Amino acid sequence: MRSLLTLCALALVLSGCVPPDDISGEATAAPSAATDSARLLGQLTEAKAGSMRGYSRDRFPHWRSTGKNCDVRDKVLERDGDNVRLSGCNVIAGKWYSEYDKRTVNDPSDMDIDHMVPLAEAWRSGASQWDDERRADFANDLTRPQLIAVSASSNRAKGDQDPSKWKPSNRDFWCTYAQDWITVKAFWRLTVTAAEKAALSDMLGTCPGTKP
Secondary structure (H helix, E strand, C coil): CCCHHHHHHHHHHHCCCCCCCCCCCCCCCEEEEEEEEHHHHHHHHCCCCCCCCCHHHCCCCCCCEEEEEEHHHHHHHHHHHHEEEECEEEEEEEEEEECCCCCCCCHHHHHEEEEECCCHHHHHHCCCHHHHHHHHHHCCCCCCCCCCEEEHHHHHHHHCCEEEEECCCCCHHHHHHHHHHHHHHCCEEEEEEEHHHHHHHHHHHCCCCCCC
16 A cells, blocks of 8 residues: 555656645546656756754644544555454554554554654755645645654654655665655645655665666
């Protein structure tokens, strides 16, 4: 499910079928290869990390209501879990595989919903110039591969770091992680640092079919 979401979102960004200011609709385009991610990475604007002045998580309002006493967190837990049980539409049980650290988790309270591109990282790479409504769109983006259920411990270890400073301990996920990161940054027109770009390129080198 997650791989399909990544590939479809990447195809939409590359094709230009969905402009960056339009976050409505579902991704339905055909899958793209890792080479497309590398090409997209080369198109990202390279810049130094911006200032954290004025940053607060409150400037990225989340989690949005999705109706019936549910919110975006519930939606992601339901999407990413197996044998999920609901009370109303609140997730109360299930089983989750945390891609970051290969952990299997059976208690939803032990899972975090990670922002693939952390909110603080987005602020440093262009979101400081947005209004709060656009920042809320970013923080609640269910269409791009921006939200993923992972173990709380791995999410806390990641913090707000970019791939030059933190990578999942599960190297098998590096290809997807890099593709997801690039797709999100490209769609939202966020910049990358030189070190971040180099790290992403290295991670794409782990994708199947790429040369070592």
